[in-house]
Amino acid sequence: MKLASHYNRASIIISVSMLIISACIYYVIINHIARKELDDDLSEEVGEFISYVNNNHSLPVAQYDENQTSYIKTNLKSFNTRFYDAPYTNPNHTEIEPGRAVSGLIHFNGENYIFTIVESREETEYLIQIISLVTVILTAILLFVLVVTNMFVLNGLWRPFYNILGFLKSFNISDITIITTKNTKVDEFRDLNDAVSKMSARVTSDYQGLKTFTENASHEMMTPLSVITSKLDNLIQDERLDSDQLKEITDIYSASNKLARLNQSLLILVKIDNDLLQDNETLNLSAVILEKGQQFQEIIKNKKIILSIELDNMEITASKYLIDVMVNNLFSNAIRHNKANGEIKIGMCGRTLVFQNSSDQSELNSELIFNRFYKGKTSDGTGLGLAILKNICSHYCFELTYKYSNGLHIFEIDFN
Amino acid sequence: MKLLIVEDEQGLREAIQKYFTEEGNICEECSDLKIAIQKIDLYEYDCILLDIGLPDGEGFTILEYLKSIGRDECVLIISARNSLEDKLKGLNIGADDYITKPFHLSELKARLQAVFRRKAFGSTNTLIYKDIHIDLSGRSVSINNNEIIFTKKEYDMLLYFIANKGKVISKNAIAEHLWGDEIDMIDSFDFIYTHIKNLRKKLMEVTGTDFFSSIYGVGYKFI
Numbered sequence: 001m002k003l004a005s006h007y008n009r010a011s012i013i014i015s016v017s018m019l020i021i022s023a024c025i026y027y028v029i030i031n032h033i034a035r036k037e038l039d040d041d042l043s044e045e046v047g048e049f050i051s052y053v054n055n056n057h058s059l060p061v062a063q064y065d066e067n068q069t070s071y072i073k074t075n076l077k078s079f080n081t082r083f084y085d086a087p088y089t090n091p092n093h094t095e096i097e098p099g100r101a102v103s104g105l106i107h108f109n110g111e112n113y114i115f116t117i118v119e120s121r122e123e124t125e126y127l128i129q130i131i132s133l134v135t136v137i138l139t140a141i142l143l144f145v146l147v148v149t150n151m152f153v154l155n156g157l158w159r160p161f162y163n164i165l166g167f168l169k170s171f172n173i174s175d176i177t178i179i180t181t182k183n184t185k186v187d188e189f190r191d192l193n194d195a196v197s198k199m200s201a202r203v204t205s206d207y208q209g210l211k212t213f214t215e216n217a218s219h220e221m222m223t224p225l226s227v228i229t230s231k232l233d234n235l236i237q238d239e240r241l242d243s244d245q246l247k248e249i250t251d252i253y254s255a256s257n258k259l260a261r262l263n264q265s266l267l268i269l270v271k272i273d274n275d276l277l278q279d280n281e282t283l284n285l286s287a288v289i290l291e292k293g294q295q296f297q298e299i300i301k302n303k304k305i306i307l308s309i310e311l312d313n314m315e316i317t318a319s320k321y322l323i324d325v326m327v328n329n330l331f332s333n334a335i336r337h338n339k340a341n342g343e344i345k346i347g348m349c350g351r352t353l354v355f356q357n358s359s360d361q362s363e364l365n366s367e368l369i370f371n372r373f374y375k376g377k378t379s380d381g382t383g384l385g386l387a388i389l390k391n392i393c394s395h396y397c398f399e400l401t402y403k404y405s406n407g408l409h410i411f412e413i414d415f416n
Numbered sequence: 417m418k419l420l421i422v423e424d425e426q427g428l429r430e431a432i433q434k435y436f437t438e439e440g441n442i443c444e445e446c447s448d449l450k451i452a453i454q455k456i457d458l459y460e461y462d463c464i465l466l467d468i469g470l471p472d473g474e475g476f477t478i479l480e481y482l483k484s485i486g487r488d489e490c491v492l493i494i495s496a497r498n499s500l501e502d503k504l505k506g507l508n509i510g511a512d513d514y515i516t517k518p519f520h521l522s523e524l525k526a527r528l529q530a531v532f533r534r535k536a537f538g539s540t541n542t543l544i545y546k547d548i549h550i551d552l553s554g555r556s557v558s559i560n561n562n563e564i565i566f567t568k569k570e571y572d573m574l575l576y577f578i579a580n581k582g583k584v585i586s587k588n589a590i591a592e593h594l595w596g597d598e599i600d601m602i603d604s605f606d607f608i609y610t611h612i613k614n615l616r617k618k619l620m621e622v623t624g625t626d627f628f629s630s631i632y633g634v635g636y637k638f639i
Binding site for chain 2: 223228242247249257299321
């Protein structure tokens with residue numbers, strides 16, 4: 001539940017209960033005042049009644065001044081005058097209405113009478129009803145206004161917060177666009193905004209620094225590597241070298257070659273991470289795979305591997321370079337870890353590409369194989385091939401999964 | 417061929433100079449932009465090997481300078497950056513080819529000769545080595561007027577070996593030339609052997625000479 005809803009709920013519950021309580025108090029007070037007013041009226045009536053009796057020496061008629069008066073002879077010597085609610089029969093409508101009565105003792109012609117004067121309460125009731133209705137309507141309006149203002153004012157107030165949240169959600173460490181600070185009048189949000197901007201700027205710049213370092217380091221290594229390679233190229237021209245020395249040189253060649261590849265792989269990773277390859281174009285993936293298959297053909301034949309390809313036509317939009325690297329790595333992986341007289345099956349069905357290869361190795365840990373520098377004990381690869389593959393796939397939001405079944409290692413890429 | 421090597425890494429500069437000089441080429445070398453421009457002002461060169469990252473600026477400056485004074489030396493860029501933009505930029509402002517570090521000297525030489533030939537003789541030219549006549553535009557090879565059919569790889573390899581005649585070329589260099597550096601198969605060089613064997617056989621059948629000598633597992637030499 002949103003913060004605004006929490007607040008809304010609390011404020012509405014409090015407002016409603018406060019309103020109910022105040023309505024009750026209000027009702028009780030009004031009722032009390034109205035009753036008091038009626039009782040005052042009745043007291044006045046009683047006064048008038050007594051003076052009438054004293055002046056006229058007779059009891060007034062029952063219907064007296066719209067009030068109904070009744071008398072009962074009594075033997076009681078004393079009777080406390082009391083006020084109470086009693087039904088009132090309206091003589092015009094002959095309806096029973098709520099009324100207020102007063103009873104008291106009067107001494108007349110040597111006899112005691114209990115007189116009762118009943119007055120209609122209808123007008124007061126009506127007044128209370130009107131007041132209640134007005135209160136209810138006002139309460140409803142108040143609640144409505146409260147909800148609406150909460151909704152709009154709160155939403156407006158929280159907008160900067162949601163902007164910041166949106167920024168954080170879409171925050172990409174390799175993205176160098178800085179947060180666009182929108183001015184807000186709320187101090188807390190301004191502080192939050194500042195803090196988030198500063199943090200993201202610092203994180204991004206640190207990350208950029210690291211990436212630049214990796215890139216520069218990899219580039220800087222290329223020159224010494226080319227010195228090694230070219231010195232070796234000159235060295236093997238020497239006819240005095242014997243086979244042992246040449247064997248050593250071959251090993252140095254291999255090592256420097258591997259180092260160069262490692263470096264190139266790191267550079268590819270940096271380029272993917274930094275989103276430096278944006279030469280997106282529409283590619284026919286099946287054509288790319290067939291072409292690569294052609295390039296790898298000799299190596300596959302040489303290892304006596306049976307290659308079967310079954311491809312649906314599929315087009316994707318991506319960098320040609322990265323897709324080349326991707327297909328290359330899939331092939332290299334399937335060939336490198338294959339066994340003699342093994343097999344490679346490549347299939348594309350719909351928008352799913354599957355590379356399957358046989359191997360001497362049993363099932364691999366699918367959690368680890370895509371990690372950088374994770375490789376089998378016997379592998380002489382760079383340990384970056386599958387990491388690059390994974391990075392390319394996540395860069396384009398392709399889903400890469402590894403499975404093992406029937407002795408085949410299966411790499412599946414879902415392009416949707 | 418008169419060559420200027422502009423490269424700030426001394427070891428690399430010396431290695432290139434050594435590899436290229438033996439041919440009877442004239443090689444001059446310098447390590448920064450300033451001296452390179454002085455040399456270009458003073459002498460004419462057939463080819464310039466140009467490093468992009470120099471201590472006093474980018475090698476592109478030299479390309480622009482050559483263009484501004486209307487010179488058309490062959491320029492081959494040597495760069496530590498395998499970046500498409502640098503490559504396109506270099507080729508756009510007049511470079512003839514672009515090679516990324518690390519490279520094999522044999523590769524550099526083959527590329528340099530190819531651009532030099534293209535510039536000096538246009539696209540219609542014939543490369544002659546001993547009895548071997550290669551029509552570079554038609555990509556056909558004939559020996560004593562007998563045309564020999566080579567596969568694409570064999571043809572590429574033949575050109576590569578002729579460019580580096582008399583030099584030992586390592587298997588790594590051959591593999592990289594034929595399959596590009598994308599294909600990483602250092603553990604299986606056997607398939608190079610197959611191609612060399614076929615090429616050797618085809619040449620021997622016509623000329624009766626063995627052009628190849630194998631150097632103890634490290635590589636091959638074309639004589």
